[in-house]
Structure formats: C-alpha cells, structure tokens
C-alpha cells in the first residue's frame with residue numbers, strides 16, 4: 423500500500439467545526455473538525471462506543487449539535503431538521519432495518535420515491551408501472567441488483583438483500599452524500615462481498631459516501647480516507663496507509679490488528 427498524505431480531492435461537501443453533542447450529562451462528541459471531500463469515500467472507524475453513530479446522527483440531523491457548526495458547500499445547516507437535510511442531498515441508512523416487511527421490494531422503494539417527489543404515502547392505491555415514483559424506484563432497485571426481485575415480499579429476502587434495498591431506498595431521495603451506518607452489520611459472510619460491491623458501485627456513480635464500518639478489510643479496500651473516532655474526538659483522518667501506521671490509532675485499538 424502506498425502512503426501518501428495529500429488527498430487527491432479537496433473541495434468540501436460537508437464540514438464540521440467544533441462539533442459537540444451532550445446528552446444526559448455526558449459529552450459524547452467532543453469538538454470534531456472534519457472536512458468531507460466532494461466525491462470521496464470516507465470510512466469512519468473507532469472502538470465500540472467511540473461516537474461513530476452519534477457523528478452520523480449529527481450529520482443527518484437525527485441529533486442536534488450542542489455546540490459547533492455543520493456546513494454543506496459552505497452553507498450552515500446545523501439547525502436543519504432531517505427532512506430538510508434530505509432535500510439538500512444528505513441521505514442515510516441506519517444500523518437497524520427500516521423496511522416494511524409486509525410490502526414488496528418495489529413497494530418499499532416506491533414509498534421512498536413518492537415521499538422524495540413530494541407525493542402522499544399511498545399504501546392503498548395499486549402502483550402504476552409507469553408513474554415517476556415507480557420508475558424511480560425500479561431504477562434504484564435495479565442499481566443495487568434487486569431488479570429481478572421487485573415483486574418479492576421483503577420478509578422473504580436474505581439479510582444482505584435487505585441491506586441493499588435500504589441503500590436503494592436512500593438512493594430514491596437522490597443523495598449527493600450517502601451516510602451508511604454499518605451496512606454489513608448482521609450480514610452473512612457470503613453476502614458481504616456482493617453488498618460491498620453495491621456500495622462501491624453506488625460511490626462510483628459520483629456520490630460522496632461516508633461509511634461507519636467495523637470490518638477493517640472492507641475499510642482498507644474501499645476508502646479514499648479513514649476518519650478515526652475515539653472517545654468522541656477525531657483521532658486521525660487521512661489516507662489508509664497513514665492511518666494504519668499511526669501509533670495513536672494503534673493505541674486506541676489496544677494493539678489489535680488494523
């Protein structure tokens with residue numbers, strides 16, 4: 423692996439300055455300054471409880487910052503609600519599934535497309551194959567490799583396909599920045615590779631991806647840069663070769679293999 427400390431891309435799409443989040447008397451995020459570059463694949467790693475999901479929740483607006491600023495292309499979005507951030511192009515998946523198990527693959531994606539297009543969430547009306555929400559949903563489920571499973575109930579899908587569908591659902595909102603919180607969590611060993619391929623292809627289509635991930639072999643394979651969160655602080659953020667060689671990062675993992 424080559425070690426180069428100057429990232430190729432430097433235009434920021436999302437930035438945080440002095441970002442802090444306090445809850446229940448604890449400071450969980452403790453002054454994070456982070457520039458996420460336009461078009462990059464940034465992985466966020468760190469020990470359990472370090473604050474990775476909290477950071478994603480702050481970026482997506484699920485949590486409100488206690489202090490500091492979040493900007494998107496220079497514009498302050500710190501106070502915006504999640505739905506307003508989605509409209510500006512920040513999409514996210516969650517660690518736990520957010521699918522409607524009784525609906526089909528297409529129906530799940532179509533609901534997201536309908537909502538993104540500003541329509542009502544119509545669960546009763548039979549979808550037409552050629553309306554905009556349906557064609558958008560079909561395009562997105564095809565993009566993640568589920569085109570031939572459109573009419574399958576979600577409950578019958580293997581876990582890896584459910585995770586692909588969650589990505590397709592976020593894609594229906596046309597995100598510029600995709601925040602993925604542990605996309606491979608709970609996925610069987612055989613399903614991990616195809617799922618990572620989908621994540622890589624989604625990034626390859628010009629989107630910025632920020633991914634929380636524990637599996638280092640994946641992180642090292644896909645990332646342009648790696649951000650290391652430790653005890654609510656940003657310990658390092660650099661290209662993979664620099665991060666894995668960083669003594670402070672190794673100490674944070676108590677000598678575990680990186």
Ligand SMILES: Nc1ncnc2c1ncn2[C@@H]1O[C@H](COP(=O)(O)OP(=O)(O)OP(=O)(O)O)[C@@H](O)[C@H]1O
Pocket residue numbers: 445446450468469470471472473474475476477
């Ligand atoms: N809503 C909340 N209220 C109180 N404490 C919280 C809340 N959300 C997170 N925490 C605490 O903040 C810390 C960081 O949690 P977070 O989920 O961000 O860590 P993480 O790095 O994503 O961990 P993991 O890798 O285990 O998912 C943990 O100690 C957690 O218990």
